[in-house]
Amino acid sequence: MSITSYLKRRVCGKAASIIKRVVLPAGAVMLLLQLFTTSPSAPQPQDLDSLIVPGEAIDPILERKIDRVHPTQLHPNLTPSSWSMATANITDSHKVRFKGHAITNQTVTLTLMSSADKVFMSINKKEIYRNLGDRGIHLVVLNQHTGRVMAARVFDTFSVGVEEEMVEFIDDIRDGRVLVFAVLDEASKNLSWRGRNKLKELGSRWSDKLGYRDMWALVTRKGGLKMAETYSNVATADTGYEWGGPVFLRTDFDLEEQSDECQWENNERNEARRVFCRRFEGYGAMCDCDVTSWANVFFHADSKLDEELRRQKLYKELGVAILATDRPHYLYRTLKGLWEAPGINRDKVVIYSDRPQREITALARLFGVYLIQTGQPATNVSKVNIRHKVQRIFRDVMGARFPPESVLEGVLPDDTLPPFSTSHLLLLEDDLQVAVDVFKFLHTMIPVFEMDPTILGISCFNYYGFGDVANSLTTVYRTQELNPLALLLPSRTVHEHLAPRWPKVNASSEWYLPLRTALLASPGRALVYPEVPRVRHLGYRGVLINGAVQHNFFRDQSLSLTTDYHITEADVQNVELSRYEARLLETLKASEPITFDFCKHDLLYKENPVVMFVSYNGSRSDEDTFLYVMQCLRTWHAYPEAGWRGVWQLHYHGHWLSLVAVPLSPYSYLKPDDYSPVTAPSSTTATTSSSTTSSSSSFPSS
Template identity: 25%
Template structure:
């Protein structure tokens, strides 16, 4: 007997639907987990250098300066939509969901609206967090739960919203496909009755007050069949304004006054704004002598005005790294309309500057990079090098030591182009030595250092204009700019890409290509810079290949490493077919098999890829293109893996 698609989906979600009632029952018969947090009683200690210690951490309180490319009142006017007129009238919150539109309003003023023109970028669950006393919009966010991984971010986000905030959720297009049980259960705890029933292309909306699940309202409209969407659905609720929140009982210091104001204006910052035992902005690393080269090497963080929470996470990791000099950090914010990213900089105590956007899409990002690099070398006139970070990168605890140790290589070797903290092939299963460095012909980015001479004499005069919608990093990788020079990268990366939203990334892409990268966690690690000049590196690589165990090429997608050799640090070599510099057919298939970077070709040196395989250093040698293929035994047939044939379309 044929079974309809809806019957199948209902069967899969049966446990979740039944769970609605169990969780709702438990909420009314157990202590409320959303009780307001208690007031902290931590003691703040002042240090002679102006730092403060909170709950064992230490924070530098340097003064923030801001360079704006637009009058301050313009940004303030753009922010006016955050603040709803205060009055005694109740707050009427509406959320509307449909295939083409998600909209949220407070007392008939629209605070969030995403239409069909947003395309896939507007798909998923849209969330607005509203101050329960003033009615001000505190935060908005979007979770594309059509793709894998977004529901975990949604779960974390919901758990970080503070009690008495009003939360409105609206769906545009589709939100059920990868909305897992944990996120659904969290919404049920908040009072949702319908979320357990949400299925393919149903529409759903919800309005709730955090900590008061009995005040929650949600509604759902069924999709009539697999190929169509549910009708538009709207839910509304009216909330009495709660008493004005005077903030946490934190010490009466400039920092905590600033933090209190920040947390009253914005939401979604979790533990940073909790009243009980608030963490330091960043724990101070253990005392250590200044790192060579770092006092005159500033760092710029490339940031958009739309991802301030990413920016805070990145800044906290940098401030916790050994050798960090906060006064050397500048955040370049692309955009002049929103204040939150700049307020993050003020809270942390670093300098911010703003870039008025030009161009669009990748061209806009490219113009922002040119603006920031020019500004940094102009601002720090004695700096011969600049480190470039991005707002969605964590820094390793030895981030600055890595650059301090590797920088002399760039200074002394004209065959080098840059130093990068990121290894494109540096996954948890493909790395093995925190001290090892490689030379690669591609510019990795994602935490990198370049020289004033390179930028001012070569790159800046030729930088693509606003009319070129190019990726800046792809442009820098072109050999007309690189000129056969190479970059130094570590075996184990000193940055970690955590951003799941952006122009060129989503939750699925982040999980597939970035989430399993390895970040060094050893603060005492020191990279080995021996044999890193061009001639010495090639000589050492030849010695390694000559002494390596040659892998069988018959089962390329298997382990290929004999059991007796696993995790023995035995050098391995694999010879594969590579007839010319542009012949990457076999490598891309092998990279896919071994779960390495396979979107394009990166991380090679003269036709050789180096990483770790089953706990052993391996060199994959392109034959006959690579000069290192001369070590291949004559009788050995190099590995060849054909790319799958493309399906023909009529």
């Protein structure tokens, strides 16, 4: 007997038919009515504490499943604004709670917002930072004792290479500081393993997952524990557009009462360091407690050379002027490099800044250098601001007089005292790294101004100064092309060629236009520059510089790292016009002609000179072959630079390689009759042209 039959007969008996025909159909009808007529019940409130990982913000995916009361419902008189956190739907349930954490007088509340178009931060409802337009990762450094902002930087990690600068900056921050990170717009495209690993070291668990246009925020302590983190993914954000939803974070932390001031020896220099390091952050050895003296902040290269250069006549006639903007950490790196170079006359260093800036002023006081705040009127053309600033430098330091139509009202005030006067001026920008032998090189080469009046200046920079083609510390070249980075100018050039032809007030040209005009006005005029650069560009942001330009064209340039070499008097004399051309002709005649594709093959190491005749007529439309050859040599290939009469010379694999442009160069006649000028493969011509067109504007001012 089956179980069904047993239940019918033994349990239900005569009621089995009634259950089958009445009870079961009635139950089915009631169930259907219940499903179609009853509204869904409201979800039961959940315990938010169970959704919070200690040290984390609420997970953005779980966050949308939780009902919350809007702050305007709790406070009817609260008026939301574009910057009010009332519009951010942040309630007490968003706070990060730590077990056993008690609110004291030292507790502060940090609130921040990260979104596609703005970043905002506040402490105890007081705004400490906002930004509406700078793409990338925003980093604000807070003092753990006072809660004050010590540094604020933006790293556009959408651009290649910028993460390297971010990692270096984080490494230069002292342990214990509170670091606040937030994303604006996009920050992941070129954030590679190096940057992500650095963020993981700081406690982040979302840095590996940060994707294109995701939003992210992190509050952590350098060398300590993470305080809070939140993240919004594009794929899961219910925003209706192509960015992750805005993320909001609120966390409490206690300010530390015990001071962390370094126990340095009490003296004037260390006291200046203490004052500076209380207010600013990100300066590495300058604020490192283990670096106990001012002298130990700097690398000391060659004290004997320093004493030798101080005894030279030109020591007191060589000044340095630095063009500074709103990049104090760049300026610090430039000043530190100058202080480490033997032969620096520290009494003749001046910084020219556009307007009063607290951190730049503090740096000038720390190093004890002159600071001139030009206070020039703001314009929309940055190169015009730079031109007015350089004009002020030439007037103050070299006593130059300019035509009245070139002087903007207020740019050259009559009631100011010059910082110093000099006959030779090294003009630097604040994003340049100076080599340890820069003053040795300049002191050695300055006599060429008296020897050859056709030389208008000395540049410490070489566009082609990459490791594969620049390895001779004693080789110096002439060029009729402009090379205005790290330029040493004698007073003769400023008074005779620059000041009288200075652009008019309403012109939009750069400051170096008169110098370019002077170089082209008379055959034989030139600038000289070293094969191995004595200065290199390190800035990732500026007027004409961004991360991609710095990474692709300047990042791998060489820099002289020693003072152990000797430029002979004969080497200096060979730069004089007649001797230089005689040596160039002799070298070309003695060189072995080659046709070689450096992209496909590697030239054997030898020491014999070689020459390659390249098809190039000097026009923009015909530079593809030249740029292809330079790219294959792994050197500068944005546009042709720094040639002399259509000839470029490089040291490559031991060879002194000369590239002669045919028919541009007057030395084209040296091409053998059976030699066909080198041309780029047809498959690369279009690529080379298109890749350099966008970069072919000059990058002299950053």
